[in-house]
Amino acid sequence: MSTSDELFRQACARLDGWREEMIEMQKQLVARPALGPENGGQGEWERARYLLEVMSSWGLDDIEQVNAPDQRVPEGxxxxxxxxxxxxxxxPAVCVMAHMDVVPAGPEDDWDTPPFEAVxxxxxxxxxxxxxxxxGLVSALFAMRALKADGVVPPGxxxxxxxxxxxxxxxxxxxHVLKSRPDLVGHExxxxxxxxxxxxxxxxxxxEKSILWAKFTVEGRQVHASMPQLGVNAHRAAASLVCxxxxxxxxxxxxxxxxxxxxxxxxxPTRRDANVDNVNTIPGREVLYFDCRILPDIDTGEVVETMRGVAAEVATxxxxxxxxxxxxxxxxxPATSTSAPVVKLLAEAVARVRGVEPKPMGIGGxxxxALFRHAGIPAVVWSTMDDLAHQPNEYCVIDNMVEDAKVFSHLYLAAR
Ligand SMILES: [Zn+2]
Known part of the structure; x- marks a missing residue:
């Protein structure tokens, strides 16, 4: 058994023992809803102060604040x-990003439990x-606490x-962080x-695929449906355009x-705006949309040109x-390469903890x-969850939170 193997087992034992503490942190966080001013809130400071206090009690004291000016919240x-x-x-450093803010609860009637009181x-x-x-925040943080508690110096x-x-x-x-501290995270x-x-x-x-929403406005001439020869039917043209x-x-x-x-x-083809109110009118104007999810190496500008070409043909x-x-x-x-170290190390960690074979995948966007990838930094989005983001009755599976923490501890120990 290698040293890092032993350190990993130690971390896992600690994390199993901290299950109730992880739940407690979730409760404390839920009680401090961090809503942005756009959502009628005062930002993340109440939550941040709580986290700073907890982290300092664990001896995690190397904390830099890269705060972003915002006069809409009390702290500025x-x-x-x-x-x-x-x-x-x-x-190479292992960097985990988690966000402190949340979205509003939505209609409380849709919830079986009070949204801002963890049950x-x-x-x-x-x-x-x-x-x-x-x-993700709790998992990654407790994994860090485990290493700290054992006095472990990770390789990076x-x-x-x-x-x-x-x-x-x-x-x-x-x-703001990546802009203010361009040296914080590197390609390696x-x-x-x-x-x-x-x-x-x-x-x-x-x-991710690129997302393009294209809007097509078709103009003909509106007339009575009994005299089509006097008008130009925009609906027929729009139907032809879609096909x-x-x-x-x-x-x-x-x-x-x-x-x-x-x-x-x-x-x-997705949305189509309402046209005329009655059946016996030939519509003179149609507005319709396409939702396009385009593979990342296809030029979206060229796709729009193709659309214009088709539109010109149909118009004539x-x-x-x-x-x-x-x-x-x-x-x-640009996609994170499937052979990037982050993919390999994370796959190993997940396989070790969960006994499954993770696969690199792409999504619709x-x-x-993407902010890391645009900066040339390979990043992976990963978590074990049922993906209930923004829904009523949002929940976290406690086992997932604890097991994901073990995955992070493996990752922290393995990156070298
Ligand atoms: Zn999120």
Whole structure:
């Protein structure tokens, strides 16, 4: 048995013994709802002060504050706590990012328990924020505490980033941290964001598709339905446009990447705005949308050009005009390579703790890990959870919280 093996067993024993303390921290966090001002709250300071106090009582005292000015909250800034456990070397460091803020509870009637009062039942903790993102926060923090309690010096620094403003745009949270401290995290470091996952812990999220919402406005001429020859039917043109786009986009962008499920880009006609109120009127204007999830290495600008080409063809044939607009565009960050150290080390840790075989996977888009990836830092989103983020009756499976903490302790000890 190697030393690090023994240290890992020690950490696991400690974490099993801290199960009730982890639950207690969840309760304390739920009682301090950290809502951003956009959501009618005062930010994360109440929670941050509680965490600072607890961490100091554990001897975790290497804490840097990279707070972001915000005059909307009483303290005048939003807290970002960078907690460090010094390693034998500073790099490669293991960095875990968890956000302190939560989203509002939504209608209280939808909840079976009070959203801001944690309730423990049947192996779960219920309350707003217990899964998103307190589970990851508590797991990563207790794993750090375990190493600290045993006086372990990990091979590389362990850095916990407890940030603000994830639910309301990140600019006062991780974006501010990465901008203010560009030297904090490097390309060689191991970055994990425990903010999403699946229920057996096998999903290592390494890539996202770009998201494009395209809006098409078709203009014809509205007339009485008995005299179609006097007008130009925008509905017919819109129907033709949808079919032509559907064919052309799927044919041109048919490439597959097995990391994703589904493996190809998707182009779905979704919303269609209301047109005329009565059946006997030919509509002169139609507005419709496509939701597109595009593989990260396809140029979204080129996709829009393809759309314009199809629209021009249909417009000529149908005698209408068609305007094509980008309603929303979120360009995917470069994917984290499936051979990056973070993928290998995390897969090993999960396999060791859970006895499962994790797989790198891609998703349809929209995680905060993109901010790291855009900065050229390979990051993985991983956690063991049922993914109840933002739902009523949000819960955290207590076993997941404890076992994920063991995974983090393995990761902290293994990165070298
Ligand atoms: Zn979250």
């Amino acid at each position: 800034n939003r807290p970002n706590l960078i907690v460090r456990l010094g390693g034998a070397k500073s790099h 423990v039942k049947e192996g779960r903790i219920y309350g707003r924020g217990v899964e998103d993102n307190q589970q 620094d362990v850095i916990l980033m407890l940030v603000a403003d994830e639910e309301t745009g990140n600019s006062l949270g991780i974006e 470091d191991v970055v994990v964001v425990p903010d999403s996952g699946n229920s057996d812990g096998t999903m290592l999220e390494v890539a 032509r786009l559907d064919e052309a986009l799927h044919e041109k962008y048919s490439r597959r990447d097995p990391v994703f499920d589904p493996p190809e880009s998707t182009f779905e 044939r149908q005698g209408v005009t068609i305007d094509v607009a980008e309603e929303m565009l979120a360009r995917a960050a 929209g995680t905060v890990a």
